[in-house]
Amino acid sequence: MSLLSGLSVQVWLEVLAACILLGVLKTWSKTFVLRSRLPFPPGPPPSSWLGGNVGDIPEIKPWLRCAEWSKDFGNLIYFRLYGQHNIVINDYNTAVELFQKRSNIYSDRPSTVMLELTGWDFNSGLRPYGEHWRTERRMYQQAYKPDMTLTYRGVQTEKVQDLLYALATTPDDFRNHIKTVATAIIMSIVYGHDVSPKDDYYVELAEATVSKLAQSMFPGATIVNAIPFLRYLPTWFPGTGFHAFAGGARKLTDQMFNAPIAMVEKNINEGTARPSLASELLENCKTEKDRMHLKCVCATSYAAGADTTVASIEVFFYIIAKFPEAQRKAQQEIDTVIGNDRLPDFSDRPSLPYVEALYREVLRWMPAVPFGVAHGTSDEDIYEGHYIPKGASVIPNVWAMAHDPKRYPDPENFNPDRFFNENGDLNDDDMLYTFGFGRRVCPGRHLASNTIWLTIATVLAVFKLGKKKDADGQDIPIEADFTTGMMT
Numbered sequence: 252m253s254l255l256s257g258l259s260v261q262v263w264l265e266v267l268a269a270c271i272l273l274g275v276l277k278t279w280s281k282t283f284v285l286r287s288r289l290p291f292p293p294g295p296p297p298s299s300w301l302g303g304n305v306g307d308i309p310e311i312k313p314w315l316r317c318a319e320w321s322k323d324f325g326n327l328i329y330f331r332l333y334g335q336h337n338i339v340i341n342d343y344n345t346a347v348e349l350f351q352k353r354s355n356i357y358s359d360r361p362s363t364v365m366l367e368l369t370g371w372d373f374n375s376g377l378r379p380y381g382e383h384w385r386t387e388r389r390m391y392q393q394a395y396k397p398d399m400t401l402t403y404r405g406v407q408t409e410k411v412q413d414l415l416y417a418l419a420t421t422p423d424d425f426r427n428h429i430k431t432v433a434t435a436i437i438m439s440i441v442y443g444h445d446v447s448p449k450d451d452y453y454v455e456l457a458e459a460t461v462s463k464l465a466q467s468m469f470p471g472a473t474i475v476n477a478i479p480f481l482r483y484l485p486t487w488f489p490g491t492g493f494h495a496f497a498g499g500a501r502k503l504t505d506q507m508f509n510a511p512i513a514m515v516e517k518n519i520n521e522g523t524a525r526p527s528l529a530s531e532l533l534e535n536c537k538t539e540k541d542r543m544h545l546k547c548v549c550a551t552s553y554a555a556g557a558d559t560t561v562a563s564i565e566v567f568f569y570i571i572a573k574f575p576e577a578q579r580k581a582q583q584e585i586d587t588v589i590g591n592d593r594l595p596d597f598s599d600r601p602s603l604p605y606v607e608a609l610y611r612e613v614l615r616w617m618p619a620v621p622f623g624v625a626h627g628t629s630d631e632d633i634y635e636g637h638y639i640p641k642g643a644s645v646i647p648n649v650w651a652m653a654h655d656p657k658r659y660p661d662p663e664n665f666n667p668d669r670f671f672n673e674n675g676d677l678n679d680d681d682m683l684y685t686f687g688f689g690r691r692v693c694p695g696r697h698l699a700s701n702t703i704w705l706t707i708a709t710v711l712a713v714f715k716l717g718k719k720k721d722a723d724g725q726d727i728p729i730e731a732d733f734t735t736g737m738m739t
């Protein structure tokens with residue numbers, strides 16, 4: 252038996268309390284000098300001296316509580332989870348000011364122990380700001396810049412047309428079909444892999460891995476993220492279930508990281524590889540380091556690009572069944588501009604302003620990443636007389652921005668007309684902020700926008716979406732609820 256495991260639980264608890272106290276004191280002392288003169292942004296009073304606001308931040312849809320708090324505390328809200336400073340931005344202008352105009356300070360990511368323990372630290376989207384991130388960011392910019400996305404249009408069109416067939420034959424299975432269209436597009440672009448509509452090995456693997464990330468990433472979801480040294484506690488210690496969770500997740504992550512690239516390499520060797528991002532990067536790969544970066548970029552593309560696109564298309568299906576008037580107007584526009592003898596294609600996008608407005612309203616009504624992805628501060632800062640410490644986690648409350656009644660009157664109502672100005676032209680609010688901010692803005696936004704837009708336009712050109720009928724021909728009411736996590 253090791254020395255550690257020989258200690259009594261009582262002693263361990265005392266050591267633990269002392270460590271937590273030290274961690275909190277360290278955070279306080281680091282910020283004491285400036286903080287003694289300047290306050291943190293306002294926020295809810297902490298309910299515990301040790302954990303801070305741990306009990307005050309709901310695990311379910313925290314964006315709603317933070318939007319509520321903005322009425323009392325303003326657009327910038329501070330709360331503490333143990334030693335971790337958190338700041339939530341509830342309005343668009345402040346987000347632009349900090350993430351964009353002060354991007355030299357606000358482009359880091361908060362460090363999360365669970366990422367490392369679960370093997371998810373391969374994800375360049377969650378990497379600290381630095382050389383590794385910069386190298387991979389360049390690779391994304393190259394792969395997903397607007398003129399490169401032109402080359403993906405063929406795949407997108409083919410997969411969206413497959414969706415039409417699937418919807419026509421098995422409409423009850425529509426959620427699976429939505430998942431297939433988004434995953435098939437990304438798998439084809441990244442790995443040249445043609446997914447099977449059911450039980451695809453690579454999709455299932457990625458899904459299982461991504462769901463582990465969702466469970467391990469949310470702020471406050473696990474105490475070890477807030478108190479990093481807990482990772483060194485032995486596995487038998489009470490409350491260290493995160494070790495077992497992380498061990499299981501790591502096995503999946505390793506497979507997701509390596510298996511698709513091994514498949515592409517096998518296909519290259521056998522001469523059957525289709526053109527893809529992975530095959531192109533493998534061709535130019537000279538060192539082990541290059542190989543590591545290319546695996547990170549490919550695996551992150553799937554992790555960041557599949558579920559987010561699925562979520563947006565699902566919102567479209569739900570909302571269009573709830574608000575038939577928007578569907579009617581969009582279909583009238585498609586019928587007038589395109590007619591009935593062909594499907595819409597990308598070149599039609601500028602000629603279909605109402606469909607464009609509908610697409611924007613889908614992104615606004617329920618953003619796929621409602622609490623954004625937290626940025627980290629790489630230095631301390633002062634904003635409007637408030638102190639923002641170095642190492643803080645700064646969260647854009649995208650949901651609150653998209654439901655700001657000053658910017659979007661009657662925000663709960665699904666109303667694409669809000670995107671037209673008084674002359675009847677589309678305004679310049681393209682909802683791109685639902686894809687993030689500043690140097691960390693989503694590099695896949697053009698690809699995602701194309702997939703979502705084409706799906707909306709094509710499905711509306713062919714189908715009337717509505718509520719299912721009961722045996723008496725009456726509409727069965729639908730009420731969606733949204734999951735909590737990084738993506739909803």
Ligand code: HEM
Pocket residue numbers: 375376377378388391395437551552553555556557559560563619620623624625626685686687688689690691692693694695696698699
């Ligand atoms: C509806 C679809 C999508 C949504 C809503 C979305 C949203 C986001 C958001 C909010 C961020 C964080 C930005 C920030 O930190 O401020 C992000 C980052 C990222 N997204 Fe997307 N995304 C989508 C699709 C995609 C696709 C299709 C890809 C790739 C093919 C992709 C790749 C990435 C990557 C690599 C990052 C990390 C960027 C970095 O940290 O430098 N995303 N995305």
